[in-house]
Amino acid sequence: MRFILVAACLLLSSCGPGLTFNSSGDKMLDRADLVFIGVIESQHFDFWPFFRLNLAGENPATAKYWKVLRRRVRVEMVIRGMESRKLIDVYEIFWTGGTTGDWNSTRDGERDLFLVRVENGVYHVVRDWSRSIFPVSSGPHSRLPLDESRPLWERIALMNLWIERSDDTARITNFRYSDPGQTLGLWRMVKLERGLVRHPSAGVRVPACRELLMLETWDQDECWETLSESDRSRLRDGGYLCCTAESVAASRRHAEGWSVARWWETFADRDSRRLLTAGNNRRLRTDFCLLYAKEYPGDHDNGCPADKPPPATIVTEQGDVPLLGSWPR
Numbered sequence: 001m002r003f004i005l006v007a008a009c010l011l012l013s014s015c016g017p018g019l020t021f022n023s024s025g026d027k028m029l030d031r032a033d034l035v036f037i038g039v040i041e042s043q044h045f046d047f048w049p050f051f052r053l054n055l056a057g058e059n060p061a062t063a064k065y066w067k068v069l070r071r072r073v074r075v076e077m078v079i080r081g082m083e084s085r086k087l088i089d090v091y092e093i094f095w096t097g098g099t100t101g102d103w104n105s106t107r108d109g110e111r112d113l114f115l116v117r118v119e120n121g122v123y124h125v126v127r128d129w130s131r132s133i134f135p136v137s138s139g140p141h142s143r144l145p146l147d148e149s150r151p152l153w154e155r156i157a158l159m160n161l162w163i164e165r166s167d168d169t170a171r172i173t174n175f176r177y178s179d180p181g182q183t184l185g186l187w188r189m190v191k192l193e194r195g196l197v198r199h200p201s202a203g204v205r206v207p208a209c210r211e212l213l214m215l216e217t218w219d220q221d222e223c224w225e226t227l228s229e230s231d232r233s234r235l236r237d238g239g240y241l242c243c244t245a246e247s248v249a250a251s252r253r254h255a256e257g258w259s260v261a262r263w264w265e266t267f268a269d270r271d272s273r274r275l276l277t278a279g280n281n282r283r284l285r286t287d288f289c290l291l292y293a294k295e296y297p298g299d300h301d302n303g304c305p306a307d308k309p310p311p312a313t314i315v316t317e318q319g320d321v322p323l324l325g326s327w328p329r
Contacts, residue, residue: 017048017068018120021055021093021128029152029181031126032115034081037136038073039111041087045094046070053093065097071106073114076140080152090116093128104133111136113156113180137174138163146319153181161192162315163204166329171203172196173238175211187271187301188320190220190278194312195323197223206234213243216251218272219279222310224248255279260287270296278303278310 029035046068053066069092075083092104104125106112113134116123125132137160144155145162157179163170179189196208209223213235224232235243258266263276263284273295276288289304296302303310314323 035079037077041072043071069094092125102131134177134180138172154183170201187274191313195314198327218275219255222280
């Protein structure tokens with residue numbers, strides 16, 4: 001019996017999980033055989049008693065903290081590749097020791113964007129441990145905005161900001177990973193957040209306003225006045241420390257403390273200057289609009305004129321389009 005157990009352990013050790021560790025964040029989308037949105041049904045560490053990951057330059061004693069994590073995922077929408085099964089397993093080589101940073105921490109019931117490659121007959125995330133699984137908090141989706149002529153990262157980012165429901169049940173809980181490919185840019189993102197502030201559901205407008213309020217440098221805080229007292233009381237839900245009346249007032253005092261010339265010289269890229277033309281301080285905004293028209297003649301993608309509400313957009317199947325007035329029902 002002892003011989004049989006030893007032989008079984010040696011067999012497991014020699015086979016191993018058949019996965020190659022990859023921590024590179026380069027071209028993750030290009031390395032993915034399958035890109036899909038799914039809901040995590042369960043997750044657990046597989047039992048590989050002799051599995052050790054020895055990384056160059058790392059202390060060999062830490063190898064035991066690398067484990068093979070298996071997630072059972074219910075497939076909702078395939079974005080790239082083919083997969084007909086409703087439930088699939090996704091593997092990851094996962095660090096279980098003490099750490100800091102942004103890793104693939106996930107929970108049962110969470111809806112995520114998965115980028116996986118086929119390796120030794122199973123699906124393996126394109127990047128182990130460090131972030132390569134991205135939460136999708138805007139609800140289930142059945143399609144992407146735009147068509148295949150546009151970059152896939154852009155379409156994914158717009159999908160994450162696409163609120164297809166106009167009722168009070170709509171939610172968007174995570175802006176941190178809404179643009180995983182960093183394709184939209186700050187100005188475009190701010191216009192989308194301004195549109196979301198007009199949504200009838202507090203589950204959408206409150207988080208969107210919080211994102212704008214946290215841009216203290218650029219004074220994009222007019223949504224503070226549009227929120228009810230009930231909405232304002234929810235700005236710090238989830239452990240956020242921002243967005244008190246005192247912090248908003250302090251941010252506005254800071255905007256007044258700098259001269260127009262100092263603002264303009266400090267923020268020299270065009271997207272930042274677009275934000276300056278959309279700030280909540282009417283006096284500064286007027287001056288920034290004059291400077292913008294002089295610096296970039298013919299470019300009307302900005303917050304001017306200063307006596308009009310800053311531009312807002314909304315995601316539709318055609319991408320992000322201007323939102324004029326209230327949220328459409």
